[in-house]
Amino acid sequence: MSLISLDNVAFGYSRKQQVLHDVSFNLRSGVNVGLVGESGSGKSTILKLLLGLARPTGGRIQFGDAELNPGDRAFMRDYRRAVQAVFQDPYSSLDPRQKVQSIIAEPLRALRIPGSHQEAVEKAIHDVGLPVDAIDRYPHEFSGGQRQRIAIARAIVARPQLILADEAVSALDLSTRARIVDLLKALSEEMTILLVSHDLAVVAALCEEIVILEKGKVVESGRTADILANPAHPYTQKLLASVPRMPA
Numbered sequence: 001m002s003l004i005s006l007d008n009v010a011f012g013y014s015r016k017q018q019v020l021h022d023v024s025f026n027l028r029s030g031v032n033v034g035l036v037g038e039s040g041s042g043k044s045t046i047l048k049l050l051l052g053l054a055r056p057t058g059g060r061i062q063f064g065d066a067e068l069n070p071g072d073r074a075f076m077r078d079y080r081r082a083v084q085a086v087f088q089d090p091y092s093s094l095d096p097r098q099k100v101q102s103i104i105a106e107p108l109r110a111l112r113i114p115g116s117h118q119e120a121v122e123k124a125i126h127d128v129g130l131p132v133d134a135i136d137r138y139p140h141e142f143s144g145g146q147r148q149r150i151a152i153a154r155a156i157v158a159r160p161q162l163i164l165a166d167e168a169v170s171a172l173d174l175s176t177r178a179r180i181v182d183l184l185k186a187l188s189e190e191m192t193i194l195l196v197s198h199d200l201a202v203v204a205a206l207c208e209e210i211v212i213l214e215k216g217k218v219v220e221s222g223r224t225a226d227i228l229a230n231p232a233h234p235y236t237q238k239l240l241a242s243v244p245r246m247p248a
């Protein structure tokens with residue numbers, strides 16, 4: 001089932017500076033997708049559009065039967081319930097003045113989900129592998145990997161269909177990164193992940209499909225295993241050659 005489709009999406013921060021050209025790909029339920037490309041290729045810009053923080057200047061983004069429309073509050077409420085995000089830096093993405101309970105419950109408040117939020121927060125903290133008493137502490141009491149678990153708990157607390165993960169493991173050391181990748185893999189039994197990453201090894205471990213972006217254009221997309229085994233585009237070959245540690 002298609003969750004979101006990007007159809008010939010174009011975007012420019014100004015009329016002179018077009019950063020996305022004719023970008024098309026599909027996010028289907030149950031199929032994790034890795035969005036890969038060098039710095040400046042437009043990955044974060046695509047996430048910005050998918051979060052409704054900007055509108056495409058051409059083409060369209062379709063969510064179910066409707067076009068993503070950041071100006072439509074009712075639509076955005078349903079959309080935000082379905083699509084949540086995890087960002088790169090677990091130090092700056094959590095408000096240091098709020099207890100973990102309040103941080104994780106934030107989407108439930110923003111989405112005006114009625115009833116007690118306690119149970120959902122406790123389920124989320126359990127799902128990310130932290131002890132339930134973590135909810136009474138502050139972010140500075142946790143390591144980088146634990147903070148990223150808190151950020152992931154916040155993203156899953158409203159049980160979304162899709163998680164947008166922007167370099168969500170890049171800032172972590174290697175062993176912590178592997179554990180968070182395992183966590184995301186386990187969560188993807190229940191929800192789909194769009195992972196933006198420089199790290200092809202992480203994409204290979206987590207994503208069934210891959211979209212390769214070069215200078216705002218999709219140069220190759222398809223099954224990760226096929227593309228990494230047999231990259232057709234010179235840019236993909238170059239990206240692969242620049243990765244020192246590829247899994248077999």
Ligand SMILES: Nc1ncnc2c1ncn2[C@@H]1O[C@H](COP(=O)(O)OP(=O)(O)OP(=O)(O)O)[C@@H](O)[C@H]1O
Nearest residue numbers: 013014017019037038039040041042043044045046
């Ligand atoms: N707010 C902005 N105003 C103007 N130009 C921007 C803005 N944000 C990004 N850009 C430009 O858009 C292009 C794509 O940037 P984007 O951040 O989407 O790339 P990226 O692939 O996510 O890079 P990175 O991996 O370094 O985060 C770049 O040329 C960048 O300089």
